[in-house]
Amino acid sequence: xxxxxxxxxxxxxxxxxxxxxxxxxxxxxEFVSFLGPSGCGKTTTLRMIAGFEYPDSGSIRIDGKEITxxxxxxxxxxxxxxxxxxxxxxxxxxxxxxxxxxKKQPRDAIRKRVGELLELIHMPEKADRYPYQLSGGQQQxxxxxxxxxxxPQVLLLDEPLSALDAKIRVALxxxxxxxxxxxxxxxxxxxxxxxxxxSLSDRVVVMSQGRIEQIGTPSEIYNFxxxxxxxxxxxxxxxxxxxxxxxxAGRLSVEGQEIRAAMPVTGAGxxxxxxxxxxxxxxxxxxxxxxxxxxxxxxxxxSFLGSIVRLRIRLGDGPAVSLDTFNDPHxxxxxxxxxxxxxxxxxxxxxxxxxxxxxxxxxxxxx
Amino acid sequence: MRRRRGSIAWWLIFLLGxxxxxxxxxxxxxxxxxxxxxxxxxxxxxxxxxxxxSLLYSLVIGLLTIAASLALIxxxxxxxxxxxxxxxxxxEFVTLLPFVIPAVVLVFGLIRVYSRPPLPFxxxxxxxxxxxxxxxxxxxxxxxxxxxxxGLRAIxxxxxxEAAQSMGAGWLTIILRVILPNLRAALLSGAFLTLAIVLxxxxxxxxxARPAFGPYLNLLSQSKAYEPAAVSLISFGLTWxxxxxxAFLGREARTRIEIGGAH
Numbered sequence: 001x002x003x004x005x006x007x008x009x010x011x012x013x014x015x016x017x018x019x020x021x022x023x024x025x026x027x028x029x030e031f032v033s034f035l036g037p038s039g040c041g042k043t044t045t046l047r048m049i050a051g052f053e054y055p056d057s058g059s060i061r062i063d064g065k066e067i068t069x070x071x072x073x074x075x076x077x078x079x080x081x082x083x084x085x086x087x088x089x090x091x092x093x094x095x096x097x098x099x100x101x102x103k104k105q106p107r108d109a110i111r112k113r114v115g116e117l118l119e120l121i122h123m124p125e126k127a128d129r130y131p132y133q134l135s136g137g138q139q140q141x142x143x144x145x146x147x148x149x150x151x152p153q154v155l156l157l158d159e160p161l162s163a164l165d166a167k168i169r170v171a172l173x174x175x176x177x178x179x180x181x182x183x184x185x186x187x188x189x190x191x192x193x194x195x196x197x198x199s200l201s202d203r204v205v206v207m208s209q210g211r212i213e214q215i216g217t218p219s220e221i222y223n224f225x226x227x228x229x230x231x232x233x234x235x236x237x238x239x240x241x242x243x244x245x246x247x248x249a250g251r252l253s254v255e256g257q258e259i260r261a262a263m264p265v266t267g268a269g270x271x272x273x274x275x276x277x278x279x280x281x282x283x284x285x286x287x288x289x290x291x292x293x294x295x296x297x298x299x300x301x302x303s304f305l306g307s308i309v310r311l312r313i314r315l316g317d318g319p320a321v322s323l324d325t326f327n328d329p330h331x332x333x334x335x336x337x338x339x340x341x342x343x344x345x346x347x348x349x350x351x352x353x354x355x356x357x358x359x360x361x362x363x364x365x366x367x
Numbered sequence: 368m369r370r371r372r373g374s375i376a377w378w379l380i381f382l383l384g385x386x387x388x389x390x391x392x393x394x395x396x397x398x399x400x401x402x403x404x405x406x407x408x409x410x411x412x413x414x415x416x417x418x419x420x421s422l423l424y425s426l427v428i429g430l431l432t433i434a435a436s437l438a439l440i441x442x443x444x445x446x447x448x449x450x451x452x453x454x455x456x457x458x459e460f461v462t463l464l465p466f467v468i469p470a471v472v473l474v475f476g477l478i479r480v481y482s483r484p485p486l487p488f489x490x491x492x493x494x495x496x497x498x499x500x501x502x503x504x505x506x507x508x509x510x511x512x513x514x515x516x517x518g519l520r521a522i523x524x525x526x527x528x529e530a531a532q533s534m535g536a537g538w539l540t541i542i543l544r545v546i547l548p549n550l551r552a553a554l555l556s557g558a559f560l561t562l563a564i565v566l567x568x569x570x571x572x573x574x575x576a577r578p579a580f581g582p583y584l585n586l587l588s589q590s591k592a593y594e595p596a597a598v599s600l601i602s603f604g605l606t607w608x609x610x611x612x613x614a615f616l617g618r619e620a621r622t623r624i625e626i627g628g629a630h
Contacts (some may be wrong), residue, residue, distance in 0.1 A: 050529070050533060051532070051533075052529055054534075070527070071532070071537045072532040072533055073532045073533070073534075073536055073537055074535075075533075076535075076536075077533060078533060079529065079530065079533040081526050081529070081530060083523055083526050085523065085526035085527055085529075085530040086530075087527060087530075087545055087549070088522065088549055089545075089548040089549050089551075097532070098534055098536075099534030099535055099536075099545075102531075102534055102535045102536045102540055103535055143530075146530075146534070147533070147534075149534075150534050150535060152533075156533075171513070
């Protein structure tokens with residue numbers, strides 16, 4: 001049994017199903033992220049854990065104790081908001097100590113704990129400042145310290161970095177993870193940013209239209225997406241429509257060119273169309289060693305993306321397939337229009353659960 | 368050249384505004400000083416014990432009105448904004464009713480309902496004063512509600528409330544420690560507008576036969592020539608002092624919220 005247990009959570013707003021049959025069991029000290037596009041139900045689920053929304057059915061347990069119907073102020077759950085939500089009339093120290101004052105803890109204990117937390121967020125000298133005198137990043141660190149002050153059983157973070165600029169986001173997310181590891185607090189983090197979710201989490205819950213698409217470690221989510229939605233939402237991906245030639249041998253045909261999957265194809269018979277997911281970084285220019293899948297077509301585009309270069313190669317009449325290669329000053333690239341052969345190992349081609357709608361190829365990006 | 372012409376027009380409008388507001392005051396001051404000796408109207412007014420008692424009575428009624436209005440309006444406006452934002456237009460309509468229903472209608476309604484059993488409020492002084500406060504709460508509703516509502520809109524009350532709840536705070540703690548302190552400027556402006564209304568109100572106080580400042584001023588104008596002008600200027604001065612007090616107290620809070628909300 002997990003420390004945080006969400007069982008069959010359902011939530012509707014009128015006719016709109018915000019969350020459907022949500023199941024999660026998080027271990028003590030685990031960092032779990034809810035990842036998905038806007039309106040997928042991730043924030044609603046978080047708000048149900050916090051007590052700001054009540055589920056229509058299902059239950060929420062923390063450390064074995066049922067909290068589904070408890071009001072938010074009786075749950076001992078800390079929350080960090082996207083908009084910081086610091087109290088404008090209070091100093092940094094008063095903000096951090098607010099929860100302890102509400103719980104009528106001794107003044108000396110509050111002062112000591114506030115001091116410790118301000119040290120933890122590297123802001124001891126800002127104790128007497130007001131929120132409006134701090135930058136966005138500093139305000140969010142204070143909000144984190146304030147949420148931790150009451151020693152919550154579970155820490156909830158609702159897109160805490162969304163309002164910050166790119167550099168501060170990266171620095172602050174490292175800080176959040178380091179503090180979370182230091183305190184060993186069970187944490188649920190909501191984000192629509194896949195990089196954030198993958199870099200921070202022990203496990204990621206990918207959601208779409210109120211449902212869980214996949215739960216897994218960042219590596220599982222990225223390398224073995226369970227559905228075409230996960231595959232397309234997380235990272236950049238080529239989605240190739242392929243005709244099944246021999247399901248038991250994993251043989252497929254993409255625009256008349258045969259490739260092989262590492263595993264037998266299940267759920268589709270010979271002649272049926274399936275989706276094959278292929279990461280751009282797993283494809284190389286050239287024929288490569290024996291045993292690799294090979295596809296051939298003309299180069300249609302070359303883009304420099306800093307550390308990588310992305311080539312697009314047209315396969316037959318369908319859209320182009322992308323491949324990434326590391327940028328190198330000595331890199332020789334084929335000219336646009338030249339036909340090239342690209343290769344990838346059979347284990348890089350992942351046959352997804354849902355058949356593709358029509359023959360062709362596409363590139364999906366979760367960036 | 369065009370900029371200079373615009374600047375002249377601006378100054379002209381400003382001057383017209385100043386004349387519109389201050390000429391009547393200057394005329395009143397001039398008239399009040401016509402008594403012999405020059406400050407006799409002021410000394411007579413201040414010497415009259417009824418001046419002080421009626422002013423004090425109205426101040427006490429004003430403070431009670433403010434306290435009752437705040438107790439009624441702050442939780443209502445807060446709840447409407449937080450939980451039933453769809454009801455906002457209905458509540459706004461209700462708060463505007465005092466502009467449509469004349470004070471005389473209101474006071475006759477109050478007298479008719481509360482001058483007989485089971486609620487014979489008008490039979491005692493305290494009961495009549497309570498009715499006066501109730502009437503003033505209604506009269507000040509448009510000003511007080513708007514001031515509070517504007518103050519609430521200037522802060523993110525939903526997030527602040529949820530943040531406080533997640534730290535264990537109940538509703539009373541949230542309103543007293545989180546919401547009210549951030550509404551200081553709005554509450555002060557609503558409070559002093561209410562006080563200004565109460566100090567100058569005549570109809571309700573007169574029909575309820577209360578010894579308030581408005582009826583006193585009216586009575587004075589029927590029997591004296593210069594003193595009403597002097598008393599009007601004194602009450603005007605008191606109101607202005609109140610306004611300066613608001614601006615002074617509200618300045619710091621407003622700056623804090625505006626800068627804090629500018630991220």
